[in-house]
Amino acid sequence: MITNSGSNDFYGQVFTFFTNDLLGGNTISVGEPPKGSFIQTDAGFGIGGPIVKDRLWFYGSYNAQFNREELLISNLGYKNYSTTTNLFAGKLTWLIDRNNKIEFVGFGDPTSGNVFPDYV
Secondary structure, eight states: OOOOOOOSSOEEEEEEEEEEHHHHOOOOOTTOOOOOOEEEEEEEEEEEEEEETTTEEEEEEEEEEEEEEEEEETTTEEEEEEEEEEEEEEEEEEEEETTEEEEEEEEEOOEEEEEOTTTO
16 A cells, blocks of 8 residues: 655645535436435545654545435435545654664544434
8 A cells, every 4th residue: 555655845735525416417317216415525634744854754634524315215205314434544654774664554434424313
């Protein structure tokens, strides 16, 4: 796996993404039931840089994803389904000498959601 790393310069990035049933095209094929509305939002940032120049660097990122959609359930109609995912990553790179380097990497993606809260 290749991951971002810190460097001797501080740097960062910010991003966001949004779509919904109006922007994303809510097409229906022949024989398919009508689709409900949906919203997807994705936003995050990353930052990296030196802790000790030429020896120790860090990089960290966070990305929140929010999804909400209406699902058509037989005999129940449309019911709301939503999830929230919090993606994060961190990396610490230590250059011990010119031939040896140690990298500590951590990832996480805890997700929570509700499925048909009126019936659970």
